[in-house]
Amino acid sequence: MIRNTMQRTVVYEAVNKLQNHATAEEIYTIINREHPAVSKATVYRNLQRLCDEGVIRKRQIPGEADRYDHICTDHYHGKCVKCGAILDLKMEYIPDLQKYITKADEFEVLGHDIVFSGICAECKKRN
Incomplete structure (x- = not known):
């Protein structure tokens, strides 16, 4: 069973707040302003867990950093x-x-x- 940690909640809320297909780096920057104790590794790890859970989706854009989408249904x-x-x-x-x-x-x-x-x-x- 995966715990719903404060860090995971903060990462999830940042993706939903941004709603702009942000990169992990952009998400980390937003989180770091209010929660400087949350490390970059924690953000990356929780982004992956949220993707694994199907709560957010990773979008791969050729030639760019992966982006994270708050919309989990298939769309273009x-x-x-x-x-x-x-x-x-x-x-x-x-x-x-x-x-x-x-x-x-x-x-x-x-x-x-x-x-x-x-x-x-x-x-x-x-x-």
């Missing part, structure tokens, strides 16, 4: 090519997309996480 993301923001896209998730990978590919698909590139609304406003 967009990455702004101007500011680097990662956004939740409001489009239907296609759960059987992997059926289009043929058996000839000899690749067993376990799931998919697609990130679309584009320009976010805030950056479009600035131009």
Whole structure:
């Protein structure tokens, strides 16, 4: 049985408060302001435990640090090519997309996480 420690609660609350697909480093920085006794290793360890429990999800963005998402349902993301923001896209998730990978590919698909590139609304406003 896994204990629900104060540190785990603080990490979970930080991910939910940020709601911006933050990196572990960004989460640690936020936590450290109010709880300087919580170490970086503790934040990383608790992020992994929360992912293992299915309470948050790790999002892997190619070429970047892993990010943590407060939304645990399957959905797609967009990455702004101007500011680097990662956004939740409001489009239907296609759960059987992997059926289009043929058996000839000899690749067993376990799931998919697609990130679309584009320009976010805030950056479009600035131009």
